[in-house]
Amino acid sequence: MALSLCASPASAATAGGVIAWGKQDFAITVPPTAALTGVTAVSAGSTTVLALKGGAVLAWGANNWGANEVPAAASSGVSQIASGWGHELALKNGTVLAWGNDWYGQTDLPASLASGVTAIATSYLHSLALKQNGQVVSWGSRTDVPAAAQSGVTAIAAGADHNLVIKNGGVLAWGNNLYGQATVPAGLSSGVTAVSAGAQHSLALKDGRVYAWGRNNYGQVTVPDAALSDVAGIDAGANHNLAFKTNGDIIAWGSNLVEETASYLLPCGPIFAVSAGENDSFALKENPSAPC
Template sequence: MGGFGLPRTRFTRLTRRAVLTMTGAVLASALLAPGVAHAYTGYTVSWAGDNTYGQANVPSTLASGATDISAGFSHALAVKNGGVLAWGRNDSGQSTVPATATTGVTKVAAGTGHSLALKNGGVIAWGNNTTGEATVPAAATSGVVGIAAGGQFSAALKSDGTVVTWGQGTTQPSAGNVKAISASQYHLVMLKNDGSVVDWLYNAWKPVPNTVGLPITAIGAGWLSHIAMSADGHAFVWDASTTTIRSMPATFGVNVRAVAIGATYAAVTHTNGGLEVVRLNDLYSVTPPTVLQSGVDRAVMSSDNANVWIVAVK
Protein backbone atom coordinates (compact mmCIF):
# COMPACT_ATOMS: atom_id res chain seq x y z
CA MET A 1 0.00 0.00 0.00
CA GLY A 2 2.22 3.22 -1.20
CA GLY A 3 3.06 7.04 -1.35
CA PHE A 4 0.82 9.99 -0.40
CA GLY A 5 1.26 12.79 -3.01
CA LEU A 6 3.66 10.61 -5.03
CA PRO A 7 1.52 7.56 -5.69
CA ARG A 8 4.10 5.66 -7.70
CA THR A 9 7.10 6.35 -5.46
CA ARG A 10 8.36 3.63 -3.12
CA PHE A 11 9.75 4.52 0.32
CA THR A 12 11.92 2.25 2.42
CA ARG A 13 11.70 4.63 5.39
CA LEU A 14 8.81 6.94 6.13
CA THR A 15 9.73 10.51 6.88
CA ARG A 16 7.41 13.04 8.46
CA ARG A 17 7.27 14.89 5.14
CA ALA A 18 6.44 11.69 3.24
CA VAL A 19 3.52 10.78 5.44
CA LEU A 20 2.14 14.26 5.58
CA THR A 21 2.21 14.41 1.80
CA MET A 22 1.39 10.60 1.15
CA THR A 23 -3.74 2.90 4.35
CA GLY A 24 -7.05 -3.38 11.69
CA ALA A 25 -11.31 -5.67 10.32
CA VAL A 26 -11.16 -5.64 9.92
CA LEU A 27 -10.34 -7.61 10.81
CA ALA A 28 -8.92 -4.16 10.50
CA SER A 29 -9.48 -1.45 13.08
CA ALA A 30 -11.23 1.65 11.81
CA LEU A 31 -10.48 4.74 13.83
CA LEU A 32 -11.55 8.11 12.52
CA ALA A 33 -9.65 11.22 11.49
CA PRO A 34 -11.19 14.70 11.56
CA GLY A 35 -13.46 15.14 8.58
CA VAL A 36 -16.73 16.48 7.37
CA ALA A 37 -19.80 15.87 9.49
CA HIS A 38 -22.06 12.99 8.54
CA ALA A 39 -25.66 12.43 9.55
CA TYR A 40 -24.68 9.24 11.32
CA THR A 41 -27.57 6.87 12.00
CA GLY A 42 -25.81 3.55 12.50
CA TYR A 43 -27.36 2.09 9.33
CA THR A 44 -25.33 -1.04 8.56
CA VAL A 45 -24.56 -2.15 4.99
CA SER A 46 -22.86 -5.38 3.91
CA TRP A 47 -21.25 -5.57 0.47
CA ALA A 48 -20.26 -9.19 -0.09
CA GLY A 49 -18.74 -10.71 -3.21
CA ASP A 50 -19.74 -14.13 -1.88
CA ASN A 51 -22.97 -14.78 0.01
CA THR A 52 -22.53 -18.52 0.60
CA TYR A 53 -22.97 -18.10 4.35
CA GLY A 54 -25.33 -15.13 4.28
CA GLN A 55 -22.59 -12.54 4.67
CA ALA A 56 -24.75 -9.97 2.88
CA ASN A 57 -27.81 -10.65 5.02
CA VAL A 58 -27.57 -7.90 7.63
CA PRO A 59 -30.22 -8.26 10.36
CA SER A 60 -33.12 -5.88 9.73
CA THR A 61 -32.69 -4.43 13.22
CA LEU A 62 -29.43 -2.87 12.03
CA ALA A 63 -31.24 -0.40 9.78
CA SER A 64 -30.10 2.04 12.48
CA GLY A 65 -28.26 2.19 15.77
CA ALA A 66 -25.03 0.28 15.19
CA THR A 67 -22.21 1.64 17.34
CA ASP A 68 -19.48 -0.86 16.44
CA ILE A 69 -18.90 -3.38 13.65
CA SER A 70 -16.44 -6.13 12.76
CA ALA A 71 -16.11 -8.59 9.87
CA GLY A 72 -14.37 -11.94 10.23
CA PHE A 73 -13.63 -14.51 7.55
CA SER A 74 -17.28 -15.40 6.88
CA HIS A 75 -19.28 -13.84 9.72
CA ALA A 76 -19.84 -10.35 11.04
CA LEU A 77 -20.71 -8.70 14.34
CA ALA A 78 -22.32 -5.41 15.32
CA VAL A 79 -23.25 -3.68 18.55
CA LYS A 80 -26.63 -2.04 19.00
CA ASN A 81 -28.01 -0.78 22.31
CA GLY A 82 -25.19 -2.63 24.08
CA GLY A 83 -26.07 -6.01 22.58
CA VAL A 84 -24.23 -8.02 19.94
CA LEU A 85 -25.88 -9.00 16.67
CA ALA A 86 -24.24 -11.56 14.38
CA TRP A 87 -24.77 -12.91 10.89
CA GLY A 88 -23.01 -15.11 8.37
CA ARG A 89 -21.24 -18.41 8.92
CA ASN A 90 -22.02 -20.29 12.14
CA ASP A 91 -20.41 -23.71 11.85
CA SER A 92 -18.42 -23.15 15.04
CA GLY A 93 -21.06 -21.17 16.87
CA GLN A 94 -19.31 -17.91 16.06
CA SER A 95 -22.65 -16.26 15.19
CA THR A 96 -24.54 -17.66 18.17
CA VAL A 97 -24.35 -14.76 20.60
CA PRO A 98 -24.20 -15.83 24.27
CA ALA A 99 -26.56 -14.23 26.78
CA THR A 100 -23.65 -12.44 28.44
CA ALA A 101 -23.04 -10.48 25.22
CA THR A 102 -26.60 -9.18 24.82
CA THR A 103 -26.17 -6.21 27.18
CA GLY A 104 -23.42 -3.82 28.15
CA VAL A 105 -21.13 -4.50 25.17
CA THR A 106 -19.14 -1.63 23.64
CA LYS A 107 -16.83 -3.31 21.11
CA VAL A 108 -16.73 -6.48 19.01
CA ALA A 109 -14.10 -8.39 17.02
CA ALA A 110 -14.75 -11.23 14.60
CA GLY A 111 -12.09 -13.83 13.83
CA THR A 112 -12.15 -16.77 11.44
CA GLY A 113 -14.36 -19.01 13.56
CA HIS A 114 -14.64 -17.19 16.87
CA SER A 115 -15.97 -13.90 18.20
CA LEU A 116 -15.01 -11.43 20.92
CA ALA A 117 -16.95 -8.75 22.77
CA LEU A 118 -15.77 -6.13 25.26
CA LYS A 119 -18.03 -5.63 28.28
CA ASN A 120 -17.26 -3.70 31.45
CA GLY A 121 -13.53 -3.88 30.75
CA GLY A 122 -13.52 -7.66 30.26
CA VAL A 123 -13.50 -9.90 27.19
CA ILE A 124 -16.26 -12.36 26.32
CA ALA A 125 -15.40 -15.01 23.71
CA TRP A 126 -17.36 -17.70 21.87
CA GLY A 127 -17.16 -19.94 18.82
CA ASN A 128 -14.24 -22.08 17.69
CA ASN A 129 -11.75 -22.89 20.45
CA THR A 130 -9.45 -25.39 18.74
CA THR A 131 -6.30 -23.57 19.84
CA GLY A 132 -7.72 -21.80 22.89
CA GLU A 133 -8.71 -18.63 21.05
CA ALA A 134 -12.05 -18.50 22.90
CA THR A 135 -10.62 -19.32 26.34
CA VAL A 136 -10.19 -15.87 27.89
CA PRO A 137 -7.23 -15.64 30.29
CA ALA A 138 -7.63 -13.95 33.67
CA ALA A 139 -5.54 -10.99 32.50
CA ALA A 140 -8.19 -10.15 29.89
CA THR A 141 -11.15 -10.12 32.26
CA SER A 142 -10.56 -6.58 33.55
CA GLY A 143 -8.91 -3.35 32.46
CA VAL A 144 -9.34 -4.04 28.74
CA VAL A 145 -9.93 -1.11 26.38
CA GLY A 146 -9.50 -2.75 22.96
CA ILE A 147 -9.87 -6.18 21.35
CA ALA A 148 -8.78 -7.95 18.16
CA ALA A 149 -9.55 -11.40 16.75
CA GLY A 150 -7.25 -13.18 14.32
CA GLY A 151 -7.49 -16.47 12.52
CA GLN A 152 -7.16 -18.66 15.61
CA PHE A 153 -5.89 -16.20 18.18
CA SER A 154 -7.20 -13.29 20.21
CA ALA A 155 -5.73 -10.12 21.69
CA ALA A 156 -6.76 -7.57 24.28
CA LEU A 157 -5.32 -4.10 24.83
CA LYS A 158 -5.20 -3.09 28.48
CA SER A 159 -5.58 0.42 29.85
CA ASP A 160 -1.92 0.41 30.93
CA GLY A 161 -0.76 -0.08 27.32
CA THR A 162 0.09 -3.76 27.61
CA VAL A 163 -1.30 -6.45 25.30
CA VAL A 164 -2.63 -9.86 26.30
CA THR A 165 -2.76 -12.60 23.66
CA TRP A 166 -4.12 -16.15 23.62
CA GLY A 167 -4.70 -18.92 21.11
CA GLN A 168 -2.50 -20.12 18.25
CA GLY A 169 1.12 -18.96 18.09
CA THR A 170 0.75 -16.29 20.74
CA THR A 171 3.75 -16.38 23.01
CA GLN A 172 3.22 -13.12 24.88
CA PRO A 173 4.78 -10.25 22.87
CA SER A 174 6.80 -7.88 25.03
CA ALA A 175 5.12 -4.75 23.70
CA GLY A 176 4.16 -1.91 26.02
CA ASN A 177 2.92 1.65 25.58
CA VAL A 178 0.41 0.41 22.99
CA LYS A 179 -2.66 2.48 22.14
CA ALA A 180 -4.33 0.46 19.34
CA ILE A 181 -4.29 -3.11 18.05
CA SER A 182 -5.47 -4.87 14.90
CA ALA A 183 -5.39 -8.55 13.95
CA SER A 184 -5.54 -10.45 10.67
CA GLN A 185 -5.40 -14.16 9.96
CA TYR A 186 -1.83 -14.43 11.25
CA HIS A 187 -0.62 -10.94 12.17
CA LEU A 188 -1.10 -8.74 15.23
CA VAL A 189 -0.23 -5.12 14.47
CA MET A 190 0.15 -2.68 17.35
CA LEU A 191 0.33 1.11 17.38
CA LYS A 192 2.44 2.59 20.17
CA ASN A 193 2.15 5.95 21.90
CA ASP A 194 5.25 7.31 20.15
CA GLY A 195 3.71 6.70 16.72
CA SER A 196 5.73 3.57 16.02
CA VAL A 197 4.10 0.41 14.69
CA VAL A 198 5.07 -3.16 15.56
CA ASP A 199 3.99 -6.38 13.82
CA TRP A 200 3.89 -9.75 15.60
CA LEU A 201 3.62 -12.90 13.46
CA TYR A 202 3.49 -16.28 15.23
CA ASN A 203 6.16 -15.67 17.88
CA ALA A 204 8.36 -13.38 15.78
CA TRP A 205 8.59 -9.65 15.14
CA LYS A 206 8.27 -8.57 11.51
CA PRO A 207 9.94 -5.54 9.88
CA VAL A 208 7.87 -2.35 9.75
CA PRO A 209 8.33 1.18 8.38
CA ASN A 210 9.87 3.71 10.75
CA THR A 211 6.95 5.89 11.86
CA VAL A 212 8.33 7.13 15.20
CA GLY A 213 7.12 10.66 15.87
CA LEU A 214 4.53 10.60 13.10
CA PRO A 215 0.87 11.32 13.96
CA ILE A 216 -0.40 7.79 13.23
CA THR A 217 -3.91 7.38 14.64
CA ALA A 218 -5.23 4.16 13.09
CA ILE A 219 -3.87 0.83 11.87
CA GLY A 220 -5.21 -2.22 10.09
CA ALA A 221 -3.64 -5.67 9.83
CA GLY A 222 -3.99 -7.63 6.60
CA TRP A 223 -2.65 -10.94 5.30
CA LEU A 224 0.19 -9.68 3.11
CA SER A 225 -0.05 -5.94 3.66
CA HIS A 226 -1.01 -3.56 6.46
CA ILE A 227 -2.52 -0.08 6.50
CA ALA A 228 -2.13 3.02 8.65
CA MET A 229 -3.62 6.51 8.83
CA SER A 230 -2.31 9.81 10.16
CA ALA A 231 -4.21 12.40 12.18
CA ASP A 232 -4.52 14.75 9.21
CA GLY A 233 -6.25 12.18 7.01
CA HIS A 234 -3.41 10.64 5.02
CA ALA A 235 -3.02 6.89 4.63
CA PHE A 236 -0.37 4.44 3.48
CA VAL A 237 -0.02 0.70 2.92
CA TRP A 238 3.10 -1.37 3.46
CA ASP A 239 4.18 -4.88 2.56
CA ALA A 240 3.98 -7.18 5.60
CA SER A 241 7.26 -8.94 4.87
CA THR A 242 9.35 -5.82 4.26
CA THR A 243 9.30 -2.12 5.05
CA THR A 244 8.27 -1.23 1.49
CA ILE A 245 5.49 1.34 1.17
CA ARG A 246 3.20 0.14 -1.60
CA SER A 247 2.25 2.31 -4.55
CA MET A 248 -1.46 3.09 -4.57
CA PRO A 249 -3.81 5.15 -6.75
CA ALA A 250 -3.30 8.90 -6.26
CA THR A 251 -6.67 9.45 -4.55
CA PHE A 252 -6.36 6.55 -2.12
CA GLY A 253 -4.10 8.08 0.52
CA VAL A 254 -5.60 11.54 0.96
CA ASN A 255 -8.67 13.02 2.66
CA VAL A 256 -9.14 9.81 4.66
CA ARG A 257 -11.30 9.37 7.78
CA ALA A 258 -11.11 5.58 8.26
CA VAL A 259 -9.06 2.67 6.90
CA ALA A 260 -9.59 -1.06 6.40
CA ILE A 261 -7.69 -3.94 4.86
CA GLY A 262 -8.27 -7.62 4.19
CA ALA A 263 -6.38 -10.39 2.45
CA THR A 264 -6.33 -9.02 -1.08
CA TYR A 265 -8.16 -5.67 -0.89
CA ALA A 266 -7.72 -2.38 0.96
CA ALA A 267 -10.26 0.39 1.51
CA VAL A 268 -10.45 3.93 2.79
CA THR A 269 -13.44 6.00 3.77
CA HIS A 270 -12.87 9.53 2.54
CA THR A 271 -13.87 12.65 4.42
CA ASN A 272 -16.64 13.23 1.88
CA GLY A 273 -18.23 9.92 2.94
CA GLY A 274 -17.21 7.97 -0.15
CA LEU A 275 -15.61 4.54 -0.01
CA GLU A 276 -12.59 3.72 -2.20
CA VAL A 277 -11.57 0.07 -2.64
CA VAL A 278 -8.40 -1.20 -4.33
CA ARG A 279 -7.38 -4.77 -5.20
CA LEU A 280 -3.81 -5.01 -4.02
CA ASN A 281 -2.29 -7.42 -6.52
CA ASP A 282 -2.94 -5.19 -9.52
CA LEU A 283 -4.18 -1.87 -8.01
CA TYR A 284 -7.52 -2.31 -9.73
CA SER A 285 -10.09 0.14 -8.34
CA VAL A 286 -13.30 -1.68 -7.44
CA THR A 287 -16.45 0.43 -7.71
CA PRO A 288 -18.58 0.11 -4.56
CA PRO A 289 -22.35 -0.18 -4.83
CA THR A 290 -24.20 3.13 -4.92
CA VAL A 291 -25.15 2.91 -1.24
CA LEU A 292 -21.45 3.05 -0.30
CA GLN A 293 -20.44 5.87 -2.60
CA SER A 294 -21.58 8.55 -0.16
CA GLY A 295 -22.51 9.04 3.48
CA VAL A 296 -20.24 6.30 4.85
CA ASP A 297 -19.05 6.87 8.40
CA ARG A 298 -16.60 3.97 8.57
CA ALA A 299 -16.08 0.51 7.10
CA VAL A 300 -14.37 -2.74 8.03
CA MET A 301 -13.16 -5.49 5.73
CA SER A 302 -13.27 -9.28 5.92
CA SER A 303 -10.15 -11.44 5.92
CA ASP A 304 -11.64 -13.59 3.13
CA ASN A 305 -8.70 -14.25 0.82
CA ALA A 306 -10.78 -14.65 -2.35
CA ASN A 307 -13.61 -12.11 -2.27
CA VAL A 308 -14.21 -8.53 -1.30
CA TRP A 309 -16.50 -8.24 1.72
CA ILE A 310 -17.03 -4.92 3.43
CA VAL A 311 -19.34 -4.02 6.30
CA ALA A 312 -19.99 -0.32 6.73
CA VAL A 313 -22.09 2.01 8.83
CA LYS A 314 -23.68 5.23 7.62
Protein backbone atom coordinates in the same frame (compact mmCIF):
# COMPACT_ATOMS: atom_id res chain seq x y z
CA MET B 1 -8.20 -10.50 7.14
CA ALA B 2 -8.16 -7.61 9.53
CA LEU B 3 -10.85 -7.16 12.03
CA SER B 4 -10.52 -3.68 13.28
CA LEU B 5 -12.80 -0.72 12.96
CA CYS B 6 -11.75 2.88 12.52
CA ALA B 7 -14.53 5.41 12.90
CA SER B 8 -14.13 9.01 11.88
CA PRO B 9 -14.07 11.47 14.78
CA ALA B 10 -15.08 14.12 12.26
CA SER B 11 -18.26 12.31 11.30
CA ALA B 12 -21.53 13.66 12.63
CA ALA B 13 -23.15 10.24 12.37
CA THR B 14 -22.80 7.89 15.32
CA ALA B 15 -25.32 5.23 14.25
CA GLY B 16 -26.62 3.96 10.95
CA GLY B 17 -27.23 0.87 8.86
CA VAL B 18 -24.96 -1.84 7.49
CA ILE B 19 -24.26 -1.90 3.75
CA ALA B 20 -22.57 -5.04 2.36
CA TRP B 21 -21.15 -6.27 -0.94
CA GLY B 22 -18.83 -8.96 -2.28
CA LYS B 23 -19.02 -12.74 -2.07
CA GLN B 24 -22.39 -13.90 -0.76
CA ASP B 25 -21.52 -17.23 0.86
CA PHE B 26 -23.67 -17.99 3.92
CA ALA B 27 -25.77 -14.87 3.12
CA ILE B 28 -23.01 -12.89 4.76
CA THR B 29 -23.65 -9.86 2.57
CA VAL B 30 -27.36 -9.81 3.45
CA PRO B 31 -27.57 -8.01 6.80
CA PRO B 32 -30.62 -8.81 8.95
CA THR B 33 -33.32 -6.18 9.29
CA ALA B 34 -32.11 -5.32 12.77
CA ALA B 35 -28.74 -4.25 11.31
CA LEU B 36 -30.23 -1.67 8.94
CA THR B 37 -30.65 1.02 11.61
CA GLY B 38 -29.04 2.06 14.86
CA VAL B 39 -25.73 0.23 14.34
CA THR B 40 -22.59 1.85 15.76
CA ALA B 41 -19.92 -0.71 14.77
CA VAL B 42 -19.47 -3.59 12.33
CA SER B 43 -16.79 -6.29 12.20
CA ALA B 44 -16.40 -8.73 9.30
CA GLY B 45 -15.05 -12.16 10.11
CA SER B 46 -14.21 -15.03 7.83
CA THR B 47 -17.78 -16.33 7.58
CA THR B 48 -19.63 -14.41 10.30
CA VAL B 49 -20.31 -10.69 10.70
CA LEU B 50 -20.94 -8.86 13.95
CA ALA B 51 -22.70 -5.55 14.44
CA LEU B 52 -23.19 -3.51 17.58
CA LYS B 53 -26.59 -1.96 18.20
CA GLY B 54 -27.56 -0.27 21.44
CA GLY B 55 -24.91 -2.24 23.30
CA ALA B 56 -26.20 -5.56 21.95
CA VAL B 57 -24.28 -7.82 19.55
CA LEU B 58 -25.94 -8.96 16.32
CA ALA B 59 -24.44 -11.85 14.32
CA TRP B 60 -25.15 -13.37 10.90
CA GLY B 61 -23.55 -15.55 8.23
CA ALA B 62 -22.35 -19.10 8.79
CA ASN B 63 -22.98 -20.58 12.21
CA ASN B 64 -19.95 -22.86 12.25
CA TRP B 65 -18.94 -23.61 15.83
CA GLY B 66 -21.85 -21.49 17.12
CA ALA B 67 -20.38 -18.23 15.89
CA ASN B 68 -23.86 -16.71 15.45
CA GLU B 69 -25.07 -17.84 18.87
CA VAL B 70 -24.49 -14.63 20.80
CA PRO B 71 -24.25 -15.29 24.55
CA ALA B 72 -26.72 -13.60 26.87
CA ALA B 73 -23.93 -11.51 28.37
CA ALA B 74 -23.40 -9.84 24.99
CA SER B 75 -27.02 -8.69 24.67
CA SER B 76 -26.36 -5.43 26.52
CA GLY B 77 -23.55 -3.16 27.63
CA VAL B 78 -21.09 -4.15 24.90
CA SER B 79 -18.75 -1.40 23.68
CA GLN B 80 -16.57 -3.19 21.08
CA ILE B 81 -16.77 -6.22 18.79
CA ALA B 82 -14.31 -8.29 16.75
CA SER B 83 -15.14 -11.20 14.44
CA GLY B 84 -12.60 -13.87 13.50
CA TRP B 85 -12.51 -17.30 11.85
CA GLY B 86 -15.70 -18.65 13.41
CA HIS B 87 -14.76 -17.19 16.78
CA GLU B 88 -16.16 -13.94 18.09
CA LEU B 89 -15.17 -11.35 20.68
CA ALA B 90 -17.00 -8.61 22.52
CA LEU B 91 -15.85 -6.12 25.13
CA LYS B 92 -18.17 -5.34 28.03
CA ASN B 93 -17.27 -3.21 31.04
CA GLY B 94 -13.59 -3.96 30.58
CA THR B 95 -14.17 -7.71 30.30
CA VAL B 96 -13.63 -9.79 27.15
CA LEU B 97 -16.39 -12.18 26.07
CA ALA B 98 -15.64 -14.94 23.56
CA TRP B 99 -17.61 -17.67 21.79
CA GLY B 100 -17.44 -19.94 18.75
CA ASN B 101 -14.46 -21.80 17.29
CA ASP B 102 -11.90 -22.88 19.88
CA TRP B 103 -9.64 -25.14 17.80
CA TYR B 104 -6.58 -23.06 18.70
CA GLY B 105 -7.76 -21.74 22.04
CA GLN B 106 -9.38 -18.64 20.53
CA THR B 107 -12.10 -18.64 23.18
CA ASP B 108 -9.87 -19.79 26.07
CA LEU B 109 -9.45 -16.36 27.57
CA PRO B 110 -6.43 -15.55 29.74
CA ALA B 111 -7.40 -14.65 33.31
CA SER B 112 -6.04 -11.12 32.85
CA LEU B 113 -8.88 -10.32 30.44
CA ALA B 114 -11.55 -10.46 33.16
CA SER B 115 -11.09 -6.74 33.82
CA GLY B 116 -9.26 -3.62 32.71
CA VAL B 117 -9.41 -4.24 28.94
CA THR B 118 -9.80 -1.21 26.67
CA ALA B 119 -9.61 -2.70 23.15
CA ILE B 120 -9.88 -6.03 21.31
CA ALA B 121 -8.77 -7.32 17.90
CA THR B 122 -8.85 -10.72 16.25
CA SER B 123 -8.06 -12.53 13.03
CA TYR B 124 -7.99 -16.11 11.78
CA LEU B 125 -6.54 -18.03 14.71
CA HIS B 126 -5.42 -15.58 17.38
CA SER B 127 -6.60 -12.48 19.17
CA LEU B 128 -5.25 -9.42 20.93
CA ALA B 129 -6.47 -7.34 23.84
CA LEU B 130 -5.20 -4.04 25.20
CA LYS B 131 -5.13 -3.42 28.94
CA GLN B 132 -5.55 -0.08 30.69
CA ASN B 133 -1.84 0.07 31.41
CA GLY B 134 -1.03 -0.21 27.70
CA GLN B 135 -0.08 -3.89 27.85
CA VAL B 136 -0.94 -6.16 24.92
CA VAL B 137 -2.23 -9.67 25.65
CA SER B 138 -2.27 -12.33 22.89
CA TRP B 139 -3.93 -15.75 22.84
CA GLY B 140 -4.89 -18.49 20.41
CA SER B 141 -2.36 -19.70 17.85
CA ARG B 142 0.01 -16.80 18.62
CA THR B 143 0.72 -15.86 22.23
CA ASP B 144 4.03 -13.99 21.99
CA VAL B 145 4.15 -10.28 22.79
CA PRO B 146 7.49 -8.43 22.53
CA ALA B 147 8.80 -6.44 25.50
CA ALA B 148 8.14 -3.17 23.69
CA ALA B 149 4.41 -3.97 23.55
CA GLN B 150 4.11 -4.72 27.26
CA SER B 151 3.38 -1.09 28.09
CA GLY B 152 2.43 2.22 26.53
CA VAL B 153 0.44 0.77 23.61
CA THR B 154 -2.65 2.73 22.50
CA ALA B 155 -4.03 0.73 19.53
CA ILE B 156 -3.90 -2.88 18.30
CA ALA B 157 -4.54 -4.85 15.10
CA ALA B 158 -4.29 -8.59 14.46
CA GLY B 159 -3.37 -10.06 11.06
CA ALA B 160 -3.39 -13.67 9.93
CA ASP B 161 -0.10 -14.38 11.70
CA HIS B 162 1.34 -10.95 12.49
CA ASN B 163 0.35 -8.03 14.68
CA LEU B 164 0.52 -4.25 14.61
CA VAL B 165 0.26 -1.81 17.50
CA ILE B 166 0.73 1.89 18.04
CA LYS B 167 3.05 3.08 20.83
CA ASN B 168 3.99 6.74 21.31
CA GLY B 169 2.50 7.40 17.89
CA GLY B 170 4.77 4.88 16.16
CA VAL B 171 4.01 1.46 14.69
CA LEU B 172 5.40 -1.72 16.24
CA ALA B 173 5.00 -5.04 14.42
CA TRP B 174 5.85 -8.68 15.07
CA GLY B 175 5.05 -12.16 13.82
CA ASN B 176 5.23 -13.73 10.37
CA ASN B 177 7.32 -11.52 8.09
CA LEU B 178 7.50 -13.68 4.95
CA TYR B 179 6.29 -10.81 2.77
CA GLY B 180 7.63 -7.94 4.86
CA GLN B 181 4.28 -7.40 6.56
CA ALA B 182 6.02 -6.96 9.92
CA THR B 183 8.77 -4.67 8.59
CA VAL B 184 7.51 -1.17 9.38
CA PRO B 185 8.40 1.43 6.74
CA ALA B 186 10.47 4.45 7.66
CA GLY B 187 8.39 7.47 8.56
CA LEU B 188 5.91 5.60 10.73
CA SER B 189 7.74 6.09 14.04
CA SER B 190 5.45 8.97 15.03
CA GLY B 191 2.15 10.60 14.17
CA VAL B 192 0.30 7.36 13.34
CA THR B 193 -3.38 7.39 14.33
CA ALA B 194 -4.62 3.96 13.16
CA VAL B 195 -3.31 0.55 12.08
CA SER B 196 -4.95 -2.46 10.46
CA ALA B 197 -3.48 -5.85 9.56
CA GLY B 198 -4.57 -8.02 6.64
CA ALA B 199 -3.70 -11.62 5.90
CA GLN B 200 -0.15 -10.81 4.80
CA HIS B 201 -0.11 -7.04 4.50
CA SER B 202 -0.39 -4.05 6.79
CA LEU B 203 -1.91 -0.56 6.81
CA ALA B 204 -1.28 2.59 8.82
CA LEU B 205 -2.91 6.01 8.82
CA LYS B 206 -0.83 9.15 9.34
CA ASP B 207 -1.86 12.73 8.69
CA GLY B 208 -4.84 11.50 6.69
CA ARG B 209 -2.65 9.38 4.41
CA VAL B 210 -2.73 5.59 4.10
CA TYR B 211 0.56 3.68 4.16
CA ALA B 212 0.67 0.02 3.11
CA TRP B 213 3.34 -2.69 3.10
CA GLY B 214 3.71 -6.45 2.83
CA ARG B 215 2.35 -8.81 0.18
CA ASN B 216 1.12 -7.13 -2.98
CA ASN B 217 -0.13 -10.03 -5.11
CA TYR B 218 -3.52 -8.34 -5.53
CA GLY B 219 -2.35 -4.75 -5.41
CA GLN B 220 -3.38 -4.48 -1.78
CA VAL B 221 -0.35 -2.37 -0.87
CA THR B 222 -0.56 -0.15 -3.94
CA VAL B 223 -2.34 2.77 -2.32
CA PRO B 224 -4.60 4.71 -4.72
CA ASP B 225 -4.26 8.46 -5.01
CA ALA B 226 -7.61 8.98 -3.32
CA ALA B 227 -6.22 7.40 -0.13
CA LEU B 228 -3.21 9.71 0.10
CA SER B 229 -5.07 12.53 1.84
CA ASP B 230 -8.09 13.30 4.00
CA VAL B 231 -8.63 9.67 5.08
CA ALA B 232 -10.48 9.25 8.36
CA GLY B 233 -10.61 5.46 8.79
CA ILE B 234 -9.08 2.26 7.41
CA ASP B 235 -9.58 -1.49 7.51
CA ALA B 236 -7.58 -4.28 5.87
CA GLY B 237 -9.32 -7.42 4.69
CA ALA B 238 -7.62 -10.66 3.70
CA ASN B 239 -6.34 -9.24 0.40
CA HIS B 240 -8.22 -5.98 -0.06
CA ASN B 241 -8.65 -2.73 1.85
CA LEU B 242 -11.32 -0.19 2.63
CA ALA B 243 -10.95 3.41 3.69
CA PHE B 244 -13.30 6.31 4.13
CA LYS B 245 -12.54 9.99 3.86
CA THR B 246 -13.44 12.93 6.06
CA ASN B 247 -16.20 13.83 3.59
CA GLY B 248 -17.70 10.33 3.88
CA ASP B 249 -16.48 8.99 0.53
CA ILE B 250 -15.39 5.33 0.46
CA ILE B 251 -12.26 3.92 -1.22
CA ALA B 252 -11.46 0.26 -1.96
CA TRP B 253 -8.46 -1.46 -3.50
CA GLY B 254 -6.77 -4.84 -3.75
CA SER B 255 -8.34 -8.20 -4.57
CA ASN B 256 -11.43 -8.01 -6.72
CA LEU B 257 -11.89 -11.70 -7.45
CA VAL B 258 -15.46 -11.59 -6.21
CA GLU B 259 -16.08 -7.88 -6.73
CA GLU B 260 -15.53 -6.90 -3.11
CA THR B 261 -13.71 -3.78 -4.31
CA ALA B 262 -15.39 -3.04 -7.65
CA SER B 263 -15.93 0.70 -7.91
CA TYR B 264 -19.37 0.35 -9.44
CA LEU B 265 -20.50 -1.65 -6.39
CA LEU B 266 -19.22 0.77 -3.77
CA PRO B 267 -21.97 2.44 -1.75
CA CYS B 268 -22.32 6.17 -1.95
CA GLY B 269 -21.60 8.19 1.17
CA PRO B 270 -21.47 9.56 3.58
CA ILE B 271 -19.84 6.49 5.16
CA PHE B 272 -18.68 6.70 8.77
CA ALA B 273 -17.18 3.24 9.36
CA VAL B 274 -15.82 0.32 7.32
CA SER B 275 -14.86 -3.32 7.84
CA ALA B 276 -13.19 -5.54 5.23
CA GLY B 277 -13.64 -9.30 5.48
CA GLU B 278 -12.15 -12.21 3.59
CA ASN B 279 -14.02 -11.78 0.29
CA ASP B 280 -16.58 -9.18 1.28
CA SER B 281 -16.90 -5.62 2.50
CA PHE B 282 -19.09 -3.72 4.95
CA ALA B 283 -19.77 -0.08 5.72
CA LEU B 284 -21.99 1.98 7.96
CA LYS B 285 -24.12 4.76 6.57
CA GLU B 286 -26.44 6.99 8.56
CA ASN B 287 -29.33 6.25 6.21
CA PRO B 288 -28.50 3.31 3.92
CA SER B 289 -31.66 3.73 1.84
CA ALA B 290 -31.04 7.39 1.10
CA PRO B 291 -30.46 8.12 -2.61
CA CYS B 292 -26.99 9.13 -3.73
